[in-house]
Amino acid sequence: MAARIDLTLDCANAQLLAEFWKTALGYVDEPPPTPFSTRQEWLASFDLPEDDSEDDGAWLCDPHGVGPRLSILKVSEPKTAKNRLHIDIRVPGHGSPEEQWARIKTESARLVKAGGAVREEFGGHHVVMADPEGNEFCVAAASA
Structure with a gap:
């Protein structure tokens, strides 16, 4: 198990x-x-x-x-460095690369409205983001 x-x-x-x-x-x-x-x-x-x-x-x-x-x-101590482990949020991976990228961009925009921030885009592949306290996570397409 x-x-x-x-x-x-x-x-x-x-x-x-x-x-x-x-x-x-x-x-x-x-x-x-x-x-x-x-x-x-x-x-x-x-x-x-x-x-x-x-x-x-x-x-x-x-x-x-x-x-x-x-x-x-x-916790009492502040975040001081990049996360050693981060969460990946996966959008559906079907369709063309352009369709997948559009879903990644849509999900990233939704998460910005919820309080997240875009840190860096890797065009066509994934977006590095941060939650409201700066914890890094990525938005990418799931494996098809």
Whole structure:
């Protein structure tokens, strides 16, 4: 059996990034773990420092259960360098190269409206972008 993975993003504003990544990936807020009825109840089960807040974290999941879970956690230190691991968002890869590039450009524009930024375009192949806190990701076509 292959192992499943979760991804975790460190950040300064968990709620801001959660909204962006829900839009980018089509993810939803993950329900709290059993037997808890709310995330707040689950967090209260830990011995967290008093200055920790429910807003310091967000837990997202693919509503279809296919993609990895995404945890977004507030940390005190700022981002200082390029990500060593990044997310690739894949648009459908069918059609001509021009049609694929048009879908990549459309998806990139949608993500700019959601708060992302274009860093660099590799014409016809992929677009390097950043989320609202500067975490790099790419938009490219899926393998046909």
